[in-house]
Amino acid sequence: MNIVDFMEQRMIGRKVGNALLDGMMEDKFTANHESYDFPLQTHVVLSTISISVSSCGKLVASTHGDHTVKIFNHIAASPVHVFHGHPRTPWTVKFHPSDSNFVASGCLGCEVRVWDIAQKCCRSFVRLEYSIISLAFQPEGPYIAVASGPQLHMWDWQHPKHTVRPGSYHPRVNEEQHIPLLSHSRNIRAVIFHPTGKIAFAAAPDPPRLPNATSTPCRMYSFLVTQDYVSRCREPMPLDSCSDIIPQVHLYSDGGLDISSDGQYMFTCALVLVNTAFNSPCQIREGSPASVQAADGKERSSHGIISAASTVLMRYMTPIMPRVERCSGDDSEMSLEDDNCSDSPHISRNPLESIRFLDHNIGRGVCCSRTLSPMLTNPDSDSEIVFADPKRSPPPPGWVVEERMCLFKLDSITDSSNTSIPAPSLVSSKPLPGSLMRAVTSMKISPSGRLGLIGYGVRSDGVVEHHDNVKVACEIMDLETMTSRCVMTDEVDEVNIAQFHPVPGCGILYGTNGVE
Numbered sequence: 001m002n003i004v005d006f007m008e009q010r011m012i013g014r015k016v017g018n019a020l021l022d023g024m025m026e027d028k029f030t031a032n033h034e035s036y037d038f039p040l041q042t043h044v045v046l047s048t049i050s051i052s053v054s055s056c057g058k059l060v061a062s063t064h065g066d067h068t069v070k071i072f073n074h075i076a077a078s079p080v081h082v083f084h085g086h087p088r089t090p091w092t093v094k095f096h097p098s099d100s101n102f103v104a105s106g107c108l109g110c111e112v113r114v115w116d117i118a119q120k121c122c123r124s125f126v127r128l129e130y131s132i133i134s135l136a137f138q139p140e141g142p143y144i145a146v147a148s149g150p151q152l153h154m155w156d157w158q159h160p161k162h163t164v165r166p167g168s169y170h171p172r173v174n175e176e177q178h179i180p181l182l183s184h185s186r187n188i189r190a191v192i193f194h195p196t197g198k199i200a201f202a203a204a205p206d207p208p209r210l211p212n213a214t215s216t217p218c219r220m221y222s223f224l225v226t227q228d229y230v231s232r233c234r235e236p237m238p239l240d241s242c243s244d245i246i247p248q249v250h251l252y253s254d255g256g257l258d259i260s261s262d263g264q265y266m267f268t269c270a271l272v273l274v275n276t277a278f279n280s281p282c283q284i285r286e287g288s289p290a291s292v293q294a295a296d297g298k299e300r301s302s303h304g305i306i307s308a309a310s311t312v313l314m315r316y317m318t319p320i321m322p323r324v325e326r327c328s329g330d331d332s333e334m335s336l337e338d339d340n341c342s343d344s345p346h347i348s349r350n351p352l353e354s355i356r357f358l359d360h361n362i363g364r365g366v367c368c369s370r371t372l373s374p375m376l377t378n379p380d381s382d383s384e385i386v387f388a389d390p391k392r393s394p395p396p397p398g399w400v401v402e403e404r405m406c407l408f409k410l411d412s413i414t415d416s417s418n419t420s421i422p423a424p425s426l427v428s429s430k431p432l433p434g435s436l437m438r439a440v441t442s443m444k445i446s447p448s449g450r451l452g453l454i455g456y457g458v459r460s461d462g463v464v465e466h467h468d469n470v471k472v473a474c475e476i477m478d479l480e481t482m483t484s485r486c487v488m489t490d491e492v493d494e495v496n497i498a499q500f501h502p503v504p505g506c507g508i509l510y511g512t513n514g515v516e
Contacts, residue, residue, distance in 0.1 A: 022448035025505025030451070030476050030485045033507065038062075038077050040070065048511025050093045050255070050497050054100035057503045059117070061103045062511060063090035069105045071117055074501070083115050085122055091132060092254060097139045104144055104157070106132025112146055114157050124157040126178050134190045134254035138225065139197035145225070146178070147188040147254075152202055152239065153178045154230045182223070183236035189218050190254035193225070194410075195263040199422060200225050203251055204239060206391050215438045217271060217391075220246035220257075222422050243421050246270055247389035250403070252441040252457065255497045259410070260445045266408045266424060267445050267452050267479070269437050271388040273399045403437040404429040405454065407479050430482035434466030442474075442498035442510070451485065452477040455498030455510055462492070474498050474510055 038060070040048070046065035053060055059080065060072040069083040069090055088109035096102040102123065106112045108131040114124040130149025137144055143154040155178040182188075185207040193200050203218040223242040248271035251257065257268035388401045395401055408424035432440070442455030454475045456464045463470035473490035477483065493512035501507050 019448060022504035023450050026446055026448055026451055029505045029507055033486075035488070036077060038072055039079060040064070047513040048496060049089060049091055050105075050253070051499050051509055051511050052093050052095045052103065053499055053501055053509065054095045054103075055097055055502060056100045057501060057506065059095070059100055060509060061093050061095060061105075063093045063105055065089055065514075067107070069093060069103070069113075069115060071103070071115075081117065081120050083113075083120075083122070085113060086111055088131075092134050094135060094137055096137050104135055104137065106135045106146060106148075108132070110148065112144065112155065112157075114144070126155055126157075128153060128178065130187075133187060134192075136191050136193050136200070136254075138193055138200075139195055141197045141225070142227065143225070143230065145191045145193065145200055145202075147191045147202065149187050150184045150204075151180050151236060152182040152184075152188055152191060154181050154225070154233075155179075179230055179233055180236040181230060181233055182239045182242070184239040188239065189251045190257060192254065192257065192259060194259060194422070195261060198224060198226070201245075201257075201259075201266075201422075202239060202242075203249055203257070215250060217248040218251050219244050220249050220268075224421075245422055245424050246408070247387050248391070250437050250440065253497070255442040255444075255455070255499075256440065258444045260449045261447065262449070264410055265427070265445060265449060265479075266410055267443050268406060268408075269432065269440055269443060270404060270406045271390065272402055272404055272406065272426070272429065273386045273388040273395050274402045275399055277398065403432045405432060405437075405440070405443065405452070405477070405482070407452070407482075428480060428482050430477070432466075436464070436466040439464050439467070441495055444498060444500050445479070446476075446500050447502055447504040450479060451500075452479045453498055453500055453508055455495040457494040457496055457513070459494050473512075474508065476508075 040062075049063045049065065051060060051062045053074065058074055060074050062070050062072070064070065067084070067086045067089055069086070071080040071083070072078065073080055083105075086105065086107040086109060088107050090105040090107040093103060093105040096104070101117050102114055103117065104112060104114045110128050110131055112126050112128070112132055112135060113122050115121070116123040126146075128146065128148040128151070130151065132146060132148055134147040135144055142156045142158050144157050146153045146155055182202065184204045186205045186209065188202055188204040190203045191200060199222055201220060201222050203220045205216045205218050209216075219240075221239055221242040222245050246268075249257065250269040250271075257266065259266050386399075388395065390401055406429040407427045409427050410422045411425055412420050413423040439456045439458040440454055441457035442453065444453040445451075446453065454477065456467065456472050456474070458464075464472050469487050469489060471489040471491055472487050473493070473495050474488040476485045476487075478485055488508075488510075490512070493514060495510050495512055498508060498510035501509065
């Protein structure tokens, strides 16, 4: 069915799901697209670190090595405003999920600022102890979750204790304004909310830090976020007391994972165990019963923006259409170690069953009970892929650890305290040969939920090693089959961040480090 067929069906009164139209628009983009650049004052800007697109699709925010947050009109690719105030490079930027007038940014100088675009000023401000690595607005809630070094804070940004004056330098705010919810022994790399706003996910490496490590996989945790709990929290709880749902994921930044708009799927790179007796990653089975008896006699719950030259640093890939008139025109080099209807925008396929793990630490949870453990049970002989956790458990005979891009179904289970928590099951995956996983900087799900966007940002001698196209900058994948739909290339620059436009078929944006 093409667009004309779709409109004819709607005109004669036949119900045709919006998901079909969304898919057609995205297919049109992947088949035929062009690019144009955003004006970034290239004599000053050295790199584009992070980008975000407003929910209305009209505005784009980007952060840069000149310590600024730039706002652009997406349609005209023209500047709207440049916000100044961060003392160091803003490492992350996010639009409010429903109010496009507000955008939050966090910098390596330990500051988080919420900017009011209409008023062209800083709306709220907080200074923390460590560099800001990731942040996320709580949907329909009062908080911004902030990953500041090894701590995760909940900040009620709508009720600041201090008046913010443009250009002023602020003292450290009192502890009542931000609540340290969780802590860890290493830097928390990413925080993201489930679309419901009731559950959040955080990722951080396991201790200890290994010398000469070529990559630093992170453990993915989930925890509940309620206003009552947060308001009663007076000291941070250990992050590893929360449920670890995926033992080992690869994150360059918080752009390395994404959750679909309906909250049913997660897309990221992960380590998995593969049964060498099988050839294709299609079948997953439960590896243990609903409960097991542990060695101590206790019953445990279980379950399974860019160009070919460094003078342009941000690019928008769009379907080919009549052009519109457009305007033309550090700390960035940092490595951080540390819905059931036909219109529903999700993948139309049955999820596979969950992968199950033994729980060795029940009762330690504070935000929610710990029901997942990285310890692998004896895998069913018919299983082919399960989560890998080489830091805690070596692979059993006949199984090997593989690095893969993975689409997970976020099923829900209820623990012994009737708490509902996510239980990811693998839907589809694709091996990443050699060092290719370490080149991935961004993993995003398209608005329709059918496509995935991968940004590649680590090159060796100017090429992306182990990829079929060594000049790849971004690649769009079919998430069901994990096959490549199209590749965007760049001769020089490395991609720091890539993002789908929230309107299906309206393209992607990506930003680079600007190095020739």
